Amino acid sequence: MDSLKRDLRLSLRLLGQDRAFSLTALLTLSICLGANVALFSLVYHVLLRPLPVPEPERILLMSNVYPGAGAVDSSNSGVPDYYDRRTAVTVLEEQALLDHDDVTVGQEGRPLRVRVASVTPSFFRLTRVGPRLGRVFGEEEGEVGNENKVILSEGFWKRAFAGAEDVVGKDLSLDGQPYRVVGVMPAAFDAFDPGVTLWRPLAFTPEQRSDERRHSNNYWNIGRLVPGATLEQAQAQVDALNAANLERFPQYKELLVNAGFRTVVDGYADHLVRGVRPILYLLWGGALLVLSIGCVNVGSLTLVRARARLKEMATRLALGAGRAAVVRQLVTESLVLAVAAAGLGLVLARLTLRALGSLDLQDLPYGADVALDGAAVLYTLALTAVIGVGMGLVPAASVLPANLGVVLREEGRASSAGARARRVRRALVVAQVAFTFVLLVGGGLLLASFRRVLELDPGFVPERVFTASVVLPRSRYADAPALRAFAGEALRRVRVLPGVAAAGATDSIPLGGSHSDSVILAEGYQMKPGESVISPTMVDVTPGFFEAMGVRLMDGRFFQDGDAAGAPPVVIVDERLAARFWPGRSPLGRRLYRPEDINNLLAVAEKT
DSSP, X not given: OHHHHHHHHHHHHHHHHSHHHHHHHHHHHHHHHHHHHHHHHHHIIIIISOOSSSSGGGEEEEEEEBGGGTBOSOOOBOHHHHHHHHHHOTTEEEEEEEEEEEEEEEETTEEEEEEEEEEOTHHHHHHTOOOSEEOOOOGGGGSTTSOOEEEEOHHHHHHHHTTOTTOTTOEEEETTEEEEEEEEOOGGGGGTSTTOOEEEEOOOOHHHHSGGGTTOOOBEEEEEEOTTOOHHHHHXXXXXXXXXXXXXXXXXXXXXXXXTOEXXXXXXXXXXXXXXXXXXXXXXXXXXXXXXXXXXXHHHHHHHHHXXXXXXXXXXXXXXXXXXXXXXXXXXXXXXXXXXXXXXXHHHHHHHHHHHHXXXXXXXXXXXXXXXXXXXXXXXXXXHHHHHHHHHHHHHHHHSOXXXXXXXXXXXXXXXXXXXXXXXXXXXXXXXXXXXXXXXXXXXXXXXXXXXXXXXXXXXOOTXXXXXXXXOOTTTOOSHHHHHHHHHHHHHHHHTSTTOOOOOOBSSOTTSSOOEEOOBEETTOOOOTTOOOBOOEEOOBOTTHHHHHTXXXXXXXXXXXXXXXXXXXXXXXXXXXXXXXXXXXXXTTOEEEETTEEEEEEEEEEEO
C-alpha cells in the first residue's frame, strides 16, 4: 500500500511537470471516451439490455405477412389466429394479443394524452410480472361488458395520483368512459412495452372471433415458449396450422397463396429493434475506431516521453530498483491519466446524451430510458483499465533498457532499446493510418448514402410546410360527422391567418409511418393467373391538403368541399396504382372497391 501511494504521488508530480503532454493526452482520451460511452449507453438501452421480465428470450411475436400484396413488414395477426394458436401451437406456454392507442385521460380536471395498451388477460401471465399494487386482469375482464378496468404504470400512478396507496378501486376517465383502477405495475415493467402508461383488457365479440374476420390483422400476437422449445419449432407448428386452414377455407386459398401469405415467428425483442440495430452498431463501431485512433496517438506520445526518460529509468535500475517497480510506475502514470480522462469523458458523455435527446430518442425502442447508468460506468471502467494498462506496458516493453551500461554512457540511439522503440512507433503509425483509413472510407460511404437520400424526390415540397397535431376526445367527437365539422371549422380559421397560402388535414403526414393497409381491386379488372391482390397505403385527407403540401397534379383535380359526406365517394391515386390497374389509360372516372365491401365502389377523381 505504501509503494502504491508513493507511485501515485510520483505520477501526479511527473504529469504535473509535463503539462503539455498531460493536457494533450487528457483531452484526446476524454473526447474519445465521452463519444464512446454516450453511444454505448444508447446501444445498451436500445439493443443489449434484456427485457424486464423473467426469461425474455422465450417471448416471441407471430406476424402475418403478404409479400405478394406488398405487406412485407407487418407485425399483426387477427383474433381468429389467436384462438387457433391457443390449441394448435403446443410449444407455446402462453400467448396474448395486444394493441396500442393514444387516449385522453381526464383526471381531476387535468386531461392528459397518454399511450395505452389493450391486452388480453393472458398478457400478464405471459410476462410473469406481478403488480406493485392491486392485481392484474383476470379472465372475467376478457368478457364483453366487463372490460372497463385499467392498470397503471408506476410513472403514471405517481404523476396522476401522487403515489397514493389507495388508488386501487378509483375511477379513471379514458376518452370520456369510466374505467376502474385494479392495479399498478412496477417501474421496470414500463420498459417491456415502450411508451405505454396504461393497460386495459381486450374483450372480443362472437363476430370478432368468427371466421369472417380472418386476415383482419389488427393486433400483435405474442407468445412464451415452453422450456426447451425453439423458435424453429414454433415456426413449424404455425406453418402447419396455416396449411390446415388453407384447406379448411378453400375459397380463400388461391388468393392467399398468390399473396404469399405466411406467418413469421420472431423473437419479440429482436423484432422491436430490427430497424435500428444496424445503424446503431455502425455508429458504435465508428466511435470505437475513433477511440482506437486516439489511443494510438496517445500511445505514440507516451512512447516518445518514455524514450526521453530512458536515462532516468536506467539510473533507477542501477540504484537497485527492480524492473517490476519501474513498470509499475509507468502503468500507474498511465492509469492516473486514463482515470482523469474517464471522469471528464463521463461528463462529456452526459452532455452528448442531452444533445442527442433533442433528436427525439424516445422514438427509438426504449429510447426514453437512455441515460448514464451503472452499465455505462462499468463500461467506462473497463475501457479505462485497458487503456491505462496498455499505455503503460507499451513504453515499458519497448524502451526499458536491457543494457544499463550503454544507456548510461551515451544517448542510446543505437541501443537495442532504441531499435525496439522505433519498431513500436512504426507499428503504431501503421495502426493509426489503418484505423483512420477505415474510418474515412466508412464515413465517406455514409455521406454518399446520405447525399443520395437528400436527392430523392419525396413527391411534395416540405420547405414551407408546417405541421401541428390535434388530439380530439372521443367522448365529444365519436363519429365522422363530428370530426369533419371540427376539421372544417379549424381549417377555416387557419386559412385566414396571415401568411397561410393553403391548409389541409390528414390522419398521417407523409413519411410519418402511420397509415392503413387494405386490399384494393378495380372494377372490371381481370386478375391474371397467379397474380396477387395489392394492399396499397391509404390515408385520409381534407380539401387543401395537396395544395398545402405542394404535390404536383398529373391529371384530374384535387379534392373540393363538394366531395364531403353525402356526395359520391372519390379517391386520388398515385401513378403506380394507376399503371397497375389501367396501364396506358386514364384512371379518371373509373372505380375502386375493397373486396370486403364490394358495393361501396369508389370513383377515381384524379391521378397524382
